[in-house]
Amino acid sequence: MKNSKFLIGGLLIVAAVVYLIVSSTTASAEYFMTIEEVVTQQDEILGKSLRISGAVLGDSISYDEETLTISFTVAHVTGDNDEIESSGGLAKVLHDAVREEDTPRLNILYMGPMPDLLQHEAQAIMTGHIEADGIFYADELLLKCPTKYEEAVPDQSETE
Amino acid sequence: MLPSLGYGILVITFLVTLYSVAIAIYGQAEKDGAMIESARRAMLITLPLITIASAILIYLLINDRYEVEYVWSVTNRTMPIYLKITAWWGGQPGSLLFWSWLLSAFTSAVTLRKWDRDRELLPWVLVVTGTTLAFFIALNVFYENPFKLIPAGVPIPLDGRGLNPLLRHPGMIIHPPAQYLGFVSVTIPYAFAIAALITGRTDDRWTRITRKWTLWAWLFLTLGLVLGMRWAYDVLGWGGYWGWDPVEIAALLPWLTLTAFLHSVMIQEKRNMLKQWNMILIILSFALVIFGTFLTRSGVLSSVHAFAESEIGPLFFLFIGFTFIVSFSLLIKRWPDLKSKIEMKSMLSREALFLLNNLLFLSILVISFWGVIFPLLSELFTGSKVTVGPPFYERATGPVWGALILLMGIAPLAAWGRSTVKTIGRAIWKPALAALLFPIFALTTGITNWIALIGFTLIGLVITVTVREFWIGANARSKNKRLNENLFTALLHLIKRNRRKYGGYIVHISMVLIGIGILGIELFQTDTQQHLGIGEEINLAGYTLRYDRLDQFRHEDGRLITRGEMALSKDGKYIETLAPRFDLYPDGQPMTIPAVRSTLVDDVYVILVNWEGITRESTPFKVYHNPLVKWVWIGSYLFVIGILIGVWKDEESKEV
Incomplete structure (x- = not known):
C-alpha cells in the first residue's frame, strides 16, 4: 500500500516529464530544409517551423518603408558542407545558384529594418x-556576405 | 632545451603515476603496507613534477618563446604579462595540463592529511584519482604536447598569434579555472565512493569524509557557471547571458546531479536511506564532468567554447565508458549491502520531499540531455535535420524549476519521518499569506503576466518560509534567559551552531533571488534595432537614448576601436552617457562590447551592431531593456556567502 503510493507518484512525475519533452519538442522543433525540399514538399510542411538558407537574387529585393516589409527571392543552394567545399566554396555556390535559372526558387517576406x-x-x-x-x-x-567569405577562406586554409 | 625538459618531466610524471596506481593495487591485494606507502609517496611526487612542468610552460609563455607551437598559438608580444600567464589554460594542451595540476594538488591534499585515519579507504582513493591523472597526463604526453616545437626548418615566428581576443577579459581569467576547479573536485568524492564500494565500507563514512569536497566542488561549479554567464553578458553582446549552448548545458548537467547529491546525502546521514541512489548520483556526476571536459576539448560541437577539432575525442569516450563499466559493476556487486532497512513512510516527510527534489533535478537533466541529442537521433532515424533551440529548454524545464522552488518553500517545514498536510499546513499558512505580498506588489507595478505572478508567489514563499526559520530559531535563543543574547547575537550564534542548515537556507534565498532575475529577463526583455544619425534618438521602455558622437581610433595593441556615445535619460532627466564599442583586432577578429547601465530595477544594454557598416549619418544600434537582471548577480554573491558558511567548520562538530 505504502509502496504503491510512491510508485504512482513516481509514475506521475515520469509522465509529466515525458509530456513536457514531447510537447516542447513538437512546439519548438526547427526543421533544417533546403529550398528545393521546401518547394517540393510544400503541402506537407505548411505552418511548420523551418530553418532554410538560400542565395539572394538582387533584382528581386523590394522594400516598403511605410510598413517595413522586405520581399525578395532566394535560390536553392545545397545544405551539405562537403558538397559546397567540393564545388569551389560558398561564394561560387551562391554565384552559380543565382545564375542558373532552373534552380528552385522561393519568395520571402520579412518585416523589419532593411539590412545593408x-x-x-x-x-x-x-x-x-x-x-x-x-x-x-x-x-x-x-545574412552572410560572399565577400566576407572570400576574406575568410585564405585565413582558414593557412597552414599552421 | 627547456621545452624538452618540460616534456621529459611530463613523461616521468606519467610513469610515476602509473607506478603509483599499480603498486597501490598490488599492495592492497598483498596487504603490504610498505608498497602502499611507496604508492602514496609516488603520488605525492606528481605535484612538484607537474608544478615544475607548468612553471616551465609559463616561463616560455612569458618570454615569447615562439619556437614552441603552443606559445605561438596563444600569446603574442602585445599581451600583458598577466594574460600571458593565464594563457596557460587558453588552449587545448595547456588546459589539459592545468586539469592534471589541479587533480594532483587535490590528491596530494587528500593523501597528506589524515592518511592514518582513513587508512582503509585512501589507497583505493589513490588508485581512482591516479588512474584519472594518468589519463589526463597521457593526453598531454601522447596527443597534445604543450611543449611541441614548430616543425624543423620553419623559421621561428617573430610574433605569436595571440590569445583569442574574446578571452582577453578579466572574467575569462577566472571563469575557466573556476569551472575546472569544480570539475576536478568532483573527482575526490567520486574516488571515495568507489573506494567505499571496493572495500565494502558502505556506511556513510565516505560521504562524511567528502562532505566538504562536495561543497567546494558545488561552489566552483556554480561559480564557473555564473562567471561564464557574466562574461557572456559583458562581452559577447547578445543582450543575455545564457543561450542553451550545448557546452553551457554540459556544464549545467554535473551541477544538477551534484545538487541532487548534496540533498540526498543528508538523507543518508540522517535516516540511513538512499545509499544506492547516492552512489548512482556521484558516479553520474563524475561521468558528466569528464563528458563536460570532453565537449569543450574535442571540438565535436561548434560553440563559443570549442577549440579546434582534435583526435582526443574518442579517448574521452573510452575513458568515460571504462569508468562507467567499472563503477557500475562495483555498484551491482555491493547493491545488497547498500539496501536500506528503513522504509519511507509518509509522502510528506522531509526525506520524501528530498527524494522528490532529486527526481526534479534529474528531470531537468533528462530534458536538457534530450535537447542535446535530439538533433543527432532525429538525423539518424528520420534523416531530417531538426534542432530545438532555447524555447524548447525554457518551455520544458520552466515548470520543473517552478516545482523546485515550491519544494524549497515546503520542505523546510516538513519533519523527518512523518509529516501530514495538517502539520505542514499549520506552519505554512502565515508565510504563504505574507508571500502573496510579492505578486500583489508586482500587480501594482503593472505586471499582469501570469507566469511572472506565479513565479513571484513561489519566490515569495521561499523567502518568507526561510526568514521564518531564522526568526523562530533566533527568537527562541534570545528568550532563553540563560544564554543572555539579544536578537542579533542570537541569530549569529544560531547560524554558527548549525552552519550547514542555515548556510543551506541562505543558498535557498540566493537561488530565488537569481530566479527573480531570470523571470525578469526571460519574460520582460524588450529590444529595438535602429539606424541613427548624430542627434537622433531611440526610445525604449520609457528611456531615451540620444546619439551624441562617434569616435574611431587605434589602440596601441593594434585594434581599431569604434566608439559611440549616447546620452541616456528618463522623463527628460539626464542619467548618464553610455559608450558601446566595436573593436576590430588586426587578425580580423571583431568584438562587440556593450555599454550597460544597471540598477536593481532594470538594465539598459546598448550595442553597436557591427556588420552593417558604421557611419556618422547612419549608425546601427541595438538596445535591450533587461528588467531585474541584476538580481542574478546579487543572488550569486549571496550564494557564495551561503556556501562559505556551510563549508566552515561547525563549532560543535566532532571529527569523524
Whole structure:
C-alpha cells in the first residue's frame, strides 16, 4: 500500500516529464530544409517551423518603408558542407545558384529594418514558416556576405 | 632545451603515476603496507613534477618563446604579462595540463592529511584519482604536447598569434579555472565512493569524509557557471547571458546531479536511506564532468567554447565508458549491502520531499540531455535535420524549476519521518499569506503576466518560509534567559551552531533571488534595432537614448576601436552617457562590447551592431531593456556567502 503510493507518484512525475519533452519538442522543433525540399514538399510542411538558407537574387529585393516589409527571392543552394567545399566554396555556390535559372526558387517576406547586407548573391539564413500562398514568412533573417567569405577562406586554409 | 625538459618531466610524471596506481593495487591485494606507502609517496611526487612542468610552460609563455607551437598559438608580444600567464589554460594542451595540476594538488591534499585515519579507504582513493591523472597526463604526453616545437626548418615566428581576443577579459581569467576547479573536485568524492564500494565500507563514512569536497566542488561549479554567464553578458553582446549552448548545458548537467547529491546525502546521514541512489548520483556526476571536459576539448560541437577539432575525442569516450563499466559493476556487486532497512513512510516527510527534489533535478537533466541529442537521433532515424533551440529548454524545464522552488518553500517545514498536510499546513499558512505580498506588489507595478505572478508567489514563499526559520530559531535563543543574547547575537550564534542548515537556507534565498532575475529577463526583455544619425534618438521602455558622437581610433595593441556615445535619460532627466564599442583586432577578429547601465530595477544594454557598416549619418544600434537582471548577480554573491558558511567548520562538530 505504502509502496504503491510512491510508485504512482513516481509514475506521475515520469509522465509529466515525458509530456513536457514531447510537447516542447513538437512546439519548438526547427526543421533544417533546403529550398528545393521546401518547394517540393510544400503541402506537407505548411505552418511548420523551418530553418532554410538560400542565395539572394538582387533584382528581386523590394522594400516598403511605410510598413517595413522586405520581399525578395532566394535560390536553392545545397545544405551539405562537403558538397559546397567540393564545388569551389560558398561564394561560387551562391554565384552559380543565382545564375542558373532552373534552380528552385522561393519568395520571402520579412518585416523589419532593411539590412545593408541584403544584396545580390548574399547567403540568407532564415527561420519562419511557409503558407498556402507559397510565400515563406521569415521571423528571423541572418545574412552572410560572399565577400566576407572570400576574406575568410585564405585565413582558414593557412597552414599552421 | 627547456621545452624538452618540460616534456621529459611530463613523461616521468606519467610513469610515476602509473607506478603509483599499480603498486597501490598490488599492495592492497598483498596487504603490504610498505608498497602502499611507496604508492602514496609516488603520488605525492606528481605535484612538484607537474608544478615544475607548468612553471616551465609559463616561463616560455612569458618570454615569447615562439619556437614552441603552443606559445605561438596563444600569446603574442602585445599581451600583458598577466594574460600571458593565464594563457596557460587558453588552449587545448595547456588546459589539459592545468586539469592534471589541479587533480594532483587535490590528491596530494587528500593523501597528506589524515592518511592514518582513513587508512582503509585512501589507497583505493589513490588508485581512482591516479588512474584519472594518468589519463589526463597521457593526453598531454601522447596527443597534445604543450611543449611541441614548430616543425624543423620553419623559421621561428617573430610574433605569436595571440590569445583569442574574446578571452582577453578579466572574467575569462577566472571563469575557466573556476569551472575546472569544480570539475576536478568532483573527482575526490567520486574516488571515495568507489573506494567505499571496493572495500565494502558502505556506511556513510565516505560521504562524511567528502562532505566538504562536495561543497567546494558545488561552489566552483556554480561559480564557473555564473562567471561564464557574466562574461557572456559583458562581452559577447547578445543582450543575455545564457543561450542553451550545448557546452553551457554540459556544464549545467554535473551541477544538477551534484545538487541532487548534496540533498540526498543528508538523507543518508540522517535516516540511513538512499545509499544506492547516492552512489548512482556521484558516479553520474563524475561521468558528466569528464563528458563536460570532453565537449569543450574535442571540438565535436561548434560553440563559443570549442577549440579546434582534435583526435582526443574518442579517448574521452573510452575513458568515460571504462569508468562507467567499472563503477557500475562495483555498484551491482555491493547493491545488497547498500539496501536500506528503513522504509519511507509518509509522502510528506522531509526525506520524501528530498527524494522528490532529486527526481526534479534529474528531470531537468533528462530534458536538457534530450535537447542535446535530439538533433543527432532525429538525423539518424528520420534523416531530417531538426534542432530545438532555447524555447524548447525554457518551455520544458520552466515548470520543473517552478516545482523546485515550491519544494524549497515546503520542505523546510516538513519533519523527518512523518509529516501530514495538517502539520505542514499549520506552519505554512502565515508565510504563504505574507508571500502573496510579492505578486500583489508586482500587480501594482503593472505586471499582469501570469507566469511572472506565479513565479513571484513561489519566490515569495521561499523567502518568507526561510526568514521564518531564522526568526523562530533566533527568537527562541534570545528568550532563553540563560544564554543572555539579544536578537542579533542570537541569530549569529544560531547560524554558527548549525552552519550547514542555515548556510543551506541562505543558498535557498540566493537561488530565488537569481530566479527573480531570470523571470525578469526571460519574460520582460524588450529590444529595438535602429539606424541613427548624430542627434537622433531611440526610445525604449520609457528611456531615451540620444546619439551624441562617434569616435574611431587605434589602440596601441593594434585594434581599431569604434566608439559611440549616447546620452541616456528618463522623463527628460539626464542619467548618464553610455559608450558601446566595436573593436576590430588586426587578425580580423571583431568584438562587440556593450555599454550597460544597471540598477536593481532594470538594465539598459546598448550595442553597436557591427556588420552593417558604421557611419556618422547612419549608425546601427541595438538596445535591450533587461528588467531585474541584476538580481542574478546579487543572488550569486549571496550564494557564495551561503556556501562559505556551510563549508566552515561547525563549532560543535566532532571529527569523524
